[in-house]
Amino acid sequence: MLNFDFYAPTRILFGKDTEREVGALLKPRAKKVLIHYGGGSIKRSGLYDTVTASLKSAGVAFVELGGVMPNPRLSLAHEGIDLCKRENVDFILAVGGGSVIDSAKAIAMGVYYDGDVWDFYEKGGSLERAVPVATILTIPAAGSESSGDTVITNEEKALKYGYGSPHLRPVFSIMNPELFFSLPKEQLAYGVADMMSHVFERYFTQTTHTDLTDGLCEATLKTLMKNALLAKENMTDYNAWSELGFAGTVAHNGLLGMGREQDWACHDIEHELSAIYDVPHGGGLAVVTPGWMQHVYQENINMFVQFAVNVMGVEGSFRDPDAIVQEGILRLREFFIKMGLPTTLSELGIGEDRLEEMAQKATKAAFGKESPLGGFKKLYWQDVLAIYELVK
Amino acid sequence: MLNFDFYAPTRILFGKDTEREVGALLKPRAKKVLIHYGGGSIKRSGLYDTVTASLKSAGVAFVELGGVMPNPRLSLAHEGIDLCKRENVDFILAVGGGSVIDSAKAIAMGVYYDGDVWDFYEKGGSLERAVPVATILTIPAAGSESSGDTVITNEEKALKYGYGSPHLRPVFSIMNPELFFSLPKEQLAYGVADMMSHVFERYFTQTTHTDLTDGLCEATLKTLMKNALLAKENMTDYNAWSELGFAGTVAHNGLLGMGREQDWACHDIEHELSAIYDVPHGGGLAVVTPGWMQHVYQENINMFVQFAVNVMGVEGSFRDPDAIVQEGILRLREFFIKMGLPTTLSELGIGEDRLEEMAQKATKAAFGKESPLGGFKKLYWQDVLAIYELVK
Numbered sequence: 001m002l003n004f005d006f007y008a009p010t011r012i013l014f015g016k017d018t019e020r021e022v023g024a025l026l027k028p029r030a031k032k033v034l035i036h037y038g039g040g041s042i043k044r045s046g047l048y049d050t051v052t053a054s055l056k057s058a059g060v061a062f063v064e065l066g067g068v069m070p071n072p073r074l075s076l077a078h079e080g081i082d083l084c085k086r087e088n089v090d091f092i093l094a095v096g097g098g099s100v101i102d103s104a105k106a107i108a109m110g111v112y113y114d115g116d117v118w119d120f121y122e123k124g125g126s127l128e129r130a131v132p133v134a135t136i137l138t139i140p141a142a143g144s145e146s147s148g149d150t151v152i153t154n155e156e157k158a159l160k161y162g163y164g165s166p167h168l169r170p171v172f173s174i175m176n177p178e179l180f181f182s183l184p185k186e187q188l189a190y191g192v193a194d195m196m197s198h199v200f201e202r203y204f205t206q207t208t209h210t211d212l213t214d215g216l217c218e219a220t221l222k223t224l225m226k227n228a229l230l231a232k233e234n235m236t237d238y239n240a241w242s243e244l245g246f247a248g249t250v251a252h253n254g255l256l257g258m259g260r261e262q263d264w265a266c267h268d269i270e271h272e273l274s275a276i277y278d279v280p281h282g283g284g285l286a287v288v289t290p291g292w293m294q295h296v297y298q299e300n301i302n303m304f305v306q307f308a309v310n311v312m313g314v315e316g317s318f319r320d321p322d323a324i325v326q327e328g329i330l331r332l333r334e335f336f337i338k339m340g341l342p343t344t345l346s347e348l349g350i351g352e353d354r355l356e357e358m359a360q361k362a363t364k365a366a367f368g369k370e371s372p373l374g375g376f377k378k379l380y381w382q383d384v385l386a387i388y389e390l391v392k
Numbered sequence: 393m394l395n396f397d398f399y400a401p402t403r404i405l406f407g408k409d410t411e412r413e414v415g416a417l418l419k420p421r422a423k424k425v426l427i428h429y430g431g432g433s434i435k436r437s438g439l440y441d442t443v444t445a446s447l448k449s450a451g452v453a454f455v456e457l458g459g460v461m462p463n464p465r466l467s468l469a470h471e472g473i474d475l476c477k478r479e480n481v482d483f484i485l486a487v488g489g490g491s492v493i494d495s496a497k498a499i500a501m502g503v504y505y506d507g508d509v510w511d512f513y514e515k516g517g518s519l520e521r522a523v524p525v526a527t528i529l530t531i532p533a534a535g536s537e538s539s540g541d542t543v544i545t546n547e548e549k550a551l552k553y554g555y556g557s558p559h560l561r562p563v564f565s566i567m568n569p570e571l572f573f574s575l576p577k578e579q580l581a582y583g584v585a586d587m588m589s590h591v592f593e594r595y596f597t598q599t600t601h602t603d604l605t606d607g608l609c610e611a612t613l614k615t616l617m618k619n620a621l622l623a624k625e626n627m628t629d630y631n632a633w634s635e636l637g638f639a640g641t642v643a644h645n646g647l648l649g650m651g652r653e654q655d656w657a658c659h660d661i662e663h664e665l666s667a668i669y670d671v672p673h674g675g676g677l678a679v680v681t682p683g684w685m686q687h688v689y690q691e692n693i694n695m696f697v698q699f700a701v702n703v704m705g706v707e708g709s710f711r712d713p714d715a716i717v718q719e720g721i722l723r724l725r726e727f728f729i730k731m732g733l734p735t736t737l738s739e740l741g742i743g744e745d746r747l748e749e750m751a752q753k754a755t756k757a758a759f760g761k762e763s764p765l766g767g768f769k770k771l772y773w774q775d776v777l778a779i780y781e782l783v784k
Contacts, residue, residue, distance in 0.1 A: 001634040003407025008400065014651065015395025209631035212615040212639050219607025226603060239601035242393040246651065247604050255647075259406065259638065 001209050001259035008253040010146045011172040014246065018174045019050055019136050022093070023058030025172055029132065030091030033062040034084055036104045038096045040066060042138065045182055051095055051136065063087050068096060071153045071160065071274050071281070072103035074118055080107035081117060084131065094135045094170075097187075098142020098194075098281075101135050105150035105168045108133050121152055121161040130167040136174045139183060140245040141191030141282060143198050143252020145173035153275060159361075160275035162267075175249070177241035185232060188244075189339040190282025192228040195248040196221060197285045201264045202257035203307070204376045206300055210260050217256050218310045223247045225335055232339060265374030266292050269384055272358035279348045286341035287348060290333045291391035297325050299377040304328065345392045352392055359384035393601050393651035400645040402538045403564040406638065410566045411442055411528050414485070415450030417564055421524065422483030425454040426476055428496045430488045432458060434530065437574055443487055443528065455479050460488060463545045463552065463666050463673070464495035466510055472499035473509060476523065486527045486562075489579075490534020490586075490673075493527050497542035497560045500525050513544055513553040522559040528566045531575060532637040533583030533674060535590050535644020537565035545667060551753075552667035554659075567641070569633035577624060580636075581731040582674025584620040587640040588613060589677045593656045594649035595699070596768045598692055602652050609648050610702045615639045617727055624731060657766030658684050661776055664750035671740045678733035679740060682725045683783035689717050691769040696720065737784045744784055751776035 013021060026033055033055065042048045055062050065080050083089070084107060094104035108131040110117030120127060135145045144150070149164040183191075203217040224247050230240035250256065269292065270284035297304040305321045308314040308328025316324055333343050342348050345355075360366035363373055365381040372378040379387075405413060418425055425447065427440075434440045447454050457472050475481070476499060486496035500523040502509030512519060527537045536542070541556040575583075595609040616639050622632035642648065661684065662676035689696040697713050700706040700720025708716055725735050734740050737747075752758035755765055757773040764770040771779075 001407075001631060001638070003410065005403065005405050007403040009403075011397065011399040011401075012650075013397050015393075018395065209634065211618060211635050212612065212642065215611025215615055216608055216642075219611050220604065223604040223607055239393060242601065242651070243603050246393070250604065250608075250647075255642075258404075259634070 002207055002261065004258040006254055006258050007166055008146060008169065008255065010170045010253070012146065012175060012249060013172060014175045016176060016178060018176050019047065019179070020054055022051055022136060022174060023054035023056070023060055026055065026060045026091060026093065026134070027058040029171065030060055032087060032089050032091070033060055034080065034087075034089045034092045034107070035062050035064040036068065036080065036092055036094045036096070036100055036107065037064070037066045038068045038100050041182075042095055045179075047095065047136070047138070047179060051093070063089065068100045068103045070099050071278055072099040072106070074106070074152050074154045077103055077106035077110060077117060077152060081110035084111045090131060092131055092133045094133060095138065097137070097139030098144040101133070101142065101144035101170070102150040102152060104133050104135075105130075105144070106152050107131070108168065109150075109163075118152075118154055120163045121154070122159075124163070127165040127167050130165070133168065133170050134172045134174075135170050136179075137245065138179050139187055139191055140180060140241070140248040141187075141194045143195065143248050145170055145175070146249045146253040151271070158275050160271040173249070175245050177238055177245050180241045180245065181236045183235070185235065185340060186280070188228065188231055188235070189341045190280045191248070192224055192244065192339060193282035193286040193289075193336065193341055195244070195251045196224055197266055197289060198251040199224075199256060200289060201267060202260060202262050204263050204303055205260040206376060207260045213256055213258060213260055214306070220247050220251055220256065221311045224251075228339060261375040263375045265376070265379050268362050268373045269387060272362045273345075273348065273350060276354060276358060277348065277350050279350070283342050283348055286336040287343055287345055287391050288387065290329050290336075290343065291387045293329050293332070294390055295383060295387045296374070296377040297329075301325060303376075343391070345388065355388040355392070356385055359388060394599055394653065396650040398646060398650050399558055400538060400561065400647065402562045402645065404538065404641060405564060405566045408568060408570060410568050411439065411571070412446055414443055414528060414566060415446035415448070415452055418447065418452045418483060418485065418526070419450045421563065422452055424479060424481050424483070425452055426472065426479075426481045426484045426499070427454050427456040428460065428472065428484055428486050428488075428492055428499065429456070429458045430460045430492050433574075434487050437571075439487065439528070439530070439571060443485070454485075455481065460492045460495045462491050463670055464491040464498070466498070466544050466546045469495055469498035469502060469509060469544060473502035476503045482523060484523055484525045486525060487530065489529070489531030490536040493525070493534065493536035493562070494542040494544060496525050496527070497522075497536070498544050499523070500560065501542075501555075510544075510546055512555045513546070514551075516555070519557040519559050522557070525560065525562050526564045527562050528571075529637065530571050531579055531583055532572060532633070532640040533579075533586045535587065535640055537562055537567070538641045538645040543663070550667050552663045565641070567637050569630055569637050572633045572637065573628045575627070577627065577732060578672070580620065580623055580627070581733045582672045583640070584616055584636065584731060585674035585678040585681075585728065585733055587636070587643045588616050589658055589681060590643040591616075591648060592681060593659060594652060594654050596655050596695055597652040598768060599652045605648055605650060605652055606698070612639050612643055612648065613703045616643075620731060653767040655767045657768070657771050660754050660765045661779060664754045665737075665740065665742060668746060668750060669740065669742050671742070675734050675740055678728040679735055679737055679783050680779065682721050682728075682735065683779045685721050685724070686782055687775060687779050688766075688769040689721075693717060695768075735783070737780065747780040747784070748777055751780060
């Protein structure tokens with residue numbers, strides 16, 4: 001096990017009617033709140049009214065900014081930053097899924113920063129201060145409700161980059177599984193692929209002596225797969241959504257990766273797809289992940305035997321580990337198909353013409369200074385291209 | 393799954409040499425620190441010197457109070473409260489195991505409280521404010537390094553009561569598994585019994601639809617048992633101690649019990665043993681727990697079949713669930729014996745003369761207002777007596 005520093009201070013309020021408590025929770029923390037949201041589904045569902053009524057009854061002032069799209073855009077974050085400065089906003093409430101929360105974090109970073117907030121995404125560097133953020137989650141997927149991470153798309157440059165800081169951990173996140181009932185089935189499927197990927201990125205490692213986190217990862221993956229199928233059958237299954245929502249938060253608050261070298265190549269490889277083709281992140285991950293597994297598993301076949309046996313329930317002769325791994329990858333792909341997810345680039349509408357360009361952008365080879373991806377196996381642009389080719 | 397409110401903000405710094413960072417961590421947080429510790433083993437091991445050197449080099453002033461005993465006593469907490477008031481202490485650093493940390497929390501509660509700090513333990517009530525606490529853990533066991541709980545023995549009244557508040561969650565906890573190398577084997581065994589019990593108290597439930605936390609509990613229990621045996625064979629096995637330390641924190645930071653009705657009867661039943669006979673908490677738990685299982689399992693036999701199969705690895709005919717459960721309880725008892733733990737009251741030196749008195753105190757029947765124990769099955773004093781009788 002490696003040394004680690006675990007800090008996940010986000011308070012999670014979970015269950016029925018918890019969104020009604022938001023005003024009381026904000027009252028001691030905020031003078032003026034920015035309510036940040038997406039395309040208006042929270043207005044149709046009545047959630048917007050519930051939230052604003054709760055704020056009003058607690059006497060918390062607010063302004064609002066909607067319009068966040070999937071793969072949230074830098075331009076809207078700029079707009080939010082200007083609004084917060086103009087209105088002296090001192091707290092941001094993101095009401096939505098990962099895109100809304102990531103956009104809220106981008107705004108939170110920019111308010112006290114003199115330059116362009118994109119600097120953090122492009123150049124890294126340390127964030128000194130940010131406006132505090134809280135969330136009301138409407139889509140279990142990105143795990144942004146309990147992480148310090150944000151991913152933003154710079155639409156002018158067609159770049160999608162991430163940034164992380166402890167200052168971006170939400171103060172609290174409210175999760176009422178009933179809010180997920182009205183999601184379309186694709187959103188369920190994309191969310192599950194994303195949550196599973198958050199576990200995979202931490203699970204597949206060369207670090208040894210990781211019994212506890214191995215077991216926690218495996219339990220989280222099995223919970224996600226079982227309950228994804230239940231929710232797909234009945235989109236108002238409270239218990240299934242509860243498991244998915246809770247597991248999605250555990251998948252990405254950091255715990256499952258503590259003491260392990262993590263991977264994250266699949267996320268980087270997928271980000272190129274959604275930066276250029278604007279495909280859903282979860283859809284891209286469902287395509288990329290089995291290809292990545294196929295390309296890397298021989299680097300440490302025992303890790304993948306463990307995955308196949310402990311997560312995918314493969315049985316058989318351990319004297320043929322390749323067969324066990326292949327069956328594990330096959331079952332994962334079959335699970336994705338059962339969920340209605342794409343498993344090839346062509347299903348995403350992505351042709352072969354820009355694969356090399358994306359591979360070179362993913363490793364930054366395109367920018368003259370290649371930085372290989374992944375902790376499990378170092379991937380150069382030729383590896384990334386090989387993975388795209390495997391799933392085209 | 394039940395509604396829940398999860399908040400575990402303690403930062404965990406884990407790994408080799410992390411104790412050297414304590415001065416830098418305290419510098420921005422404290423003007424004057426109370427270093428609180430036990431019987432002097434931290435002086436013999438050199439840890440005291442490392443900690444004080446780190447504080448001095450960071451320019452952090454401190455006073456100290458040693459002398460915490462297992463089953464920490466109210467009288468020492470009173471002494472610490474007086475010292476903190478006199479010296480204007482604004483931060484408490486507990487260097488030790490659960491007893492030291494629990495004693496530190498008692499002091500932290502008392503400094504800003506006008507009455508006797510025992511009031512919180514005896515009468516409950518809401519804690520408004522406490523001195524912040526951080527820890528350097530030397531014994532993985534109680535989980536107090538990441539919990540908001542404290543248990544104190546009122547030696548005059550022979551009462552051992554607990555209290556919990558979010559204000560008592562340590563700000564940070566430092567965990568270097570090398571600090572555990574010098575522990576005696578009994579301490580390893582007692583610690584493992586305590587950590588397992590923290591999971592059991594959350595695991596055994598009548599709440600349904602708890603897939604995620606079921607799996608997390610089972611992974612934590614299996615990690616604890618496997619690595620306890622490894623550490624017992626080699627008391628300087630860094631990886632085994634790493635798993636135990638990390639699992640002990642996960643076992644008690646609250647996560648594993650979220651959304652489930654919890655039990656906690658075994659802890660209450662054990663507390664009576666250590667309040668009167670001053671036996672080690674982990675030793676008492678190893679005795680009480682299998683007896684409790686035997687007494688309650690028919691209340692929901694499927695929960696115990698799941699335990700036997702998923703945790704203790706029992707196989708066999710599911711058409712005879714009783715046999716599966718009995719084999720599970722037997723294997724748990726055998727594990728305790730392998731660890732050198734007691735499994736009967738007589739091994740703890742406890743005779744039969746005060747069993748009824750302890751049973752009546754446990755449920756407060758002795759004080760005229762019985763309050764049955766446990767979430768899995770309500771236990772009255774006759775039940776507690778029956779459990780004591782089963783393991784006498």
